[in-house]
Amino acid sequence: MPDGWSGSDADGDVRARRGREPDSSDGAKTAMDAVRAKLGDCSSCRLSGTRRNLVFGEGDPRSGILVVGEGPGASEDETGRPFVGKAGQLLDRILASIGLDRESCFIANVVKCRPPENRVPSPDEVEACAWVLDAQIDAMQPGVILALGATAVSRLLGIRAPIGQARNSEHSYRGIPVIVTYHPAALLRTPALKRPVWEDVKKLRRLMERGGLPRK
Numbered sequence: 001m002p003d004g005w006s007g008s009d010a011d012g013d014v015r016a017r018r019g020r021e022p023d024s025s026d027g028a029k030t031a032m033d034a035v036r037a038k039l040g041d042c043s044s045c046r047l048s049g050t051r052r053n054l055v056f057g058e059g060d061p062r063s064g065i066l067v068v069g070e071g072p073g074a075s076e077d078e079t080g081r082p083f084v085g086k087a088g089q090l091l092d093r094i095l096a097s098i099g100l101d102r103e104s105c106f107i108a109n110v111v112k113c114r115p116p117e118n119r120v121p122s123p124d125e126v127e128a129c130a131w132v133l134d135a136q137i138d139a140m141q142p143g144v145i146l147a148l149g150a151t152a153v154s155r156l157l158g159i160r161a162p163i164g165q166a167r168n169s170e171h172s173y174r175g176i177p178v179i180v181t182y183h184p185a186a187l188l189r190t191p192a193l194k195r196p197v198w199e200d201v202k203k204l205r206r207l208m209e210r211g212g213l214p215r216k
């Protein structure tokens with residue numbers, strides 16, 4: 001387990017070993033840009049009334065790896081970028097531990113606008129935003145989805161089991177393998193979750209090593 005999630009693990013850079021560089025075709029990128037354009041200055045739920053910036057997601061849509069969180073917090077709302085606050089910095093270190101960075105995956109959220117006071121998005125807000133995440137998945141056709149925390153798991157898998165239970169089973173969404181793990185914010189609150197998260201990201205690394213990524 002990497003010490004304090006401080007960088008790549010001793011096995012070195014996984015990207016260098018997965019034997020397949022991201023597809024140079026711009027299909028997924030063009031498709032993702034089209035989703036962004038379609039979303040525009042969305043006002044389809046109440047969150048649009050309190051947001052500063054819509055947080056669409058960022059990274060490489062051709063990478064084959066989609067990371068899904070819950071929704072923007074204060075820093076993300078401020079910058080328009082996903083996972084840039086404390087939890088995001090931890091996510092960066094978790095990704096780095098398996099040789100990934102923000103440009104070797106795509107990071108998105110269940111809802112694209114910040115729920116006030118960082119509350120959990122309500123079912124109607126999740127529903128209003130559902131087509132966007134689905135369209136992002138269609139655009140990317142990822143080879144794997146990493147679902148961070150209960151909101152992502154419930155949105156993608158329709159299950160409300162505790163993460164500690166859900167992470168022990170195999171899941172898929174529209175035929176795409178879904179790896180379930182704790183949200184980095186939970187890890188900040190409960191450092192003992194570091195070991196299970198490390199086990200979960202190793203599953204992601206194994207999938208990468210099998211060479212099945214990217215899909216597009």
Ligand code: URA
Pocket residue numbers: 069070071072073076081082083084085087088109
């Ligand atoms: N938490 C999330 O779920 N998503 C973000 O973008 C930031 C924090």
